[in-house]
Amino acid sequence: MSNKPNINVKVQQPQKQQIKLGFSAGNVKLKIAVMSGKGGVGKSLITAALAVGFALRGLKVGVLDADIYGPTIPKLLGLAGSSLYYDDKRDVIIPATGPLNIKVVSIDFLLPSEDSAVVWRGVLVSKAIEDFLSKTDWGDLDVMMIDLPPGTGDAPLTIAQALSGQLTGSIIVSAPGDVSGRIVKKAIDFSRKVKVPVIGVIENMCCFTCPDTGKTYYVFGEPEGKRMAEEANVSFLGEIPLDPRISEANNAGVPFLLKYPDIEASRKLMTVIDSLMGRFKDELSGQTKREIRLMKLPGEEESSGNEEDK
Numbered sequence: 001m002s003n004k005p006n007i008n009v010k011v012q013q014p015q016k017q018q019i020k021l022g023f024s025a026g027n028v029k030l031k032i033a034v035m036s037g038k039g040g041v042g043k044s045l046i047t048a049a050l051a052v053g054f055a056l057r058g059l060k061v062g063v064l065d066a067d068i069y070g071p072t073i074p075k076l077l078g079l080a081g082s083s084l085y086y087d088d089k090r091d092v093i094i095p096a097t098g099p100l101n102i103k104v105v106s107i108d109f110l111l112p113s114e115d116s117a118v119v120w121r122g123v124l125v126s127k128a129i130e131d132f133l134s135k136t137d138w139g140d141l142d143v144m145m146i147d148l149p150p151g152t153g154d155a156p157l158t159i160a161q162a163l164s165g166q167l168t169g170s171i172i173v174s175a176p177g178d179v180s181g182r183i184v185k186k187a188i189d190f191s192r193k194v195k196v197p198v199i200g201v202i203e204n205m206c207c208f209t210c211p212d213t214g215k216t217y218y219v220f221g222e223p224e225g226k227r228m229a230e231e232a233n234v235s236f237l238g239e240i241p242l243d244p245r246i247s248e249a250n251n252a253g254v255p256f257l258l259k260y261p262d263i264e265a266s267r268k269l270m271t272v273i274d275s276l277m278g279r280f281k282d283e284l285s286g287q288t289k290r291e292i293r294l295m296k297l298p299g300e301e302e303s304s305g306n307e308e309d310k
């Protein structure tokens with residue numbers, strides 16, 4: 001039996017209309033889903049790090065941990081053991097608050113223990129996600145990061161469909177083992193099929209940064225993420241090295257960007273943040289970008305591929 005107080009994620013009567021209104025009423029400027037073609041590539045770590053990176057640049061940030069079968073965002077943001085609260089007067093869920101005032105909602109907060117497994121079927125999962133979106137008091141946010149379940153199977157599909165039409169775009173996280181194969185392309189294809197424009201690819205664990213010397217070694221060979229992104233006609237956002245200090249910070253529940261701001265991984269992550277902030281400056285300043293996108297350069301009409309991703 002759960003010992004978490006006052007939690008009531010209602011999964012009984014989802015009403016699409018209310019859900020969409022509820023999400024947009026919160027005034028969230030950017031809603032970015034983080035996906036991966038397979039598990040274990042560091043998708044959650046990158047989601048949490050991007051959230052911290054945006055917050056370090058002064059933005060108001062929320063994280064929806066929609067990796068419902070393997071929720072790890074609370075641990076990565078030092079919120080393990082925290083709770084969500086339900087304000088029954090206002091009928092809203094109050095998110096937990098992490099470092100730099102990052103608001104976090106995760107199914108993990110509702111589980112009785114760290115070892116509990118979520119065994120819900122798809123329909124209940126999508127209803128829970130809809131409730132998390134529509135009934136959470138997110139307040140005004142500049143950026144909401146959404147950690148999707150890994151892969152391209154039923155779980156991410158169910159959740160991506162629940163979010164359909166509401167997202168700014170997706171960031172695909174890859175790791176060296178899968179860039180040589182079809183996995184990144186599959187994730188890009190998945191994102192497009194669920195009508196979420198691909199913002200770009202981040203290659204995690206591209207290489208190894210030695211903490212003693214600061215030298216970086218490409219132990220898996222030349223990184224291929226950039227080439228794969230180009231082939232799929234999406235932006236390559238950057239590569240993040242493997243660094244034992246990242247795991248050490250994770251285990252301590254402190255975001256590595258805060259614990260080790262000067263390591264190569266932190267510098268590279270902040271470069272990704274700055275390029276995203278440049279790319280979405282209109283959205284972040286409250287202007288729409290759609291009009292600007294319509295102004296095509298001569299000849300651009302003929303270019304094939306997926307212009308909406310760029």
Ligand SMILES: Nc1ncnc2c1ncn2[C@@H]1O[C@H](COP(=O)(O)OP(=O)(O)OP(=O)(O)O)[C@@H](O)[C@H]1O
Nearest residue numbers: 039040041042043044045070150241242243246250
């Ligand atoms: N660049 C890195 N350097 C060191 N450790 C890393 C790095 N990236 C990820 N890790 C570690 O790898 C493990 C897996 O990361 P994470 O949980 O983020 O993967 P994931 O893709 O979200 O997995 P899944 O979605 O399958 O649950 C974690 O222990 C994390 O701390």
